[in-house]
Amino acid sequence: MSFSTQDSDEVLSEMNVTPLVDVMLVLLVVFIVTAPLMTNAIKVNLPKTDAVAAADKKDPVVVSVDQDGKFYLAKSEVAPESLEISLKDVKAKDPEVRVQLQADTNVNYGQVAKAMASIERSGITKISVMTSK
Template sequence: MSFSTQDSDEVLSEMNVTPLVDVMLVLLVVFIVTTPMMTNAIKINLPKTDAVATEKKKDPVVVSVDQDGKFFLAKNEVAPELLEKSLQDVKAQDPEVRVQLQADEGVNYGQVAKAMASIERSGITKISVMTAR
């Protein structure tokens, strides 16, 4: 025999939400699956062309500072006060010039800062500082 603690005369007033939760989860899964497919709905046939050779980049100009604090522009020694003028001449020939700054590990930081300032004042904006691995 089983005993029941509820009176059979009372009406059950609670709503069963389990079917509602099941339906919501199914809808969520459907939206998650179909949303990425909706973004690629436009079909476009792109035109075909011949391969185009990319523009070969010119080698960068190398500015070096050796351990004695001497400045070099493309392996030619340059006086510190003439470095900016020399770089302006290089920029006049090629406005898209790139500069690589190489400095000896033991050189005074002030010399490297002077070289960087000369590069900046010459109007060159593409500069990379080279280091050893």
């Protein structure tokens, strides 16, 4: 009686995928290198002109809330009730006004919410909240 062990008589049914992975990695590297080169496929000779001044970007209006909850509009203290009126005046002078909101870390969130509500009610839509890194 002979016992058969798995010798070389049987066919291996597993495929070696190592060469396939190597080929795919090479193709991936080629694609990554050539993809940025295909974005500028059309060559255009642009005309030369004189330098033009950039459009004037006006500085944004800064609304600040300090640690005591006091409101400031462009470095001058403003009562919380009159912040909205002052911002409406600023918007009347410049409809494209931008506002930067700065609030102290220790200030009550309610004060910041009041400032944001005043900015919104004044009709100003371009607002950015300033933070530090």
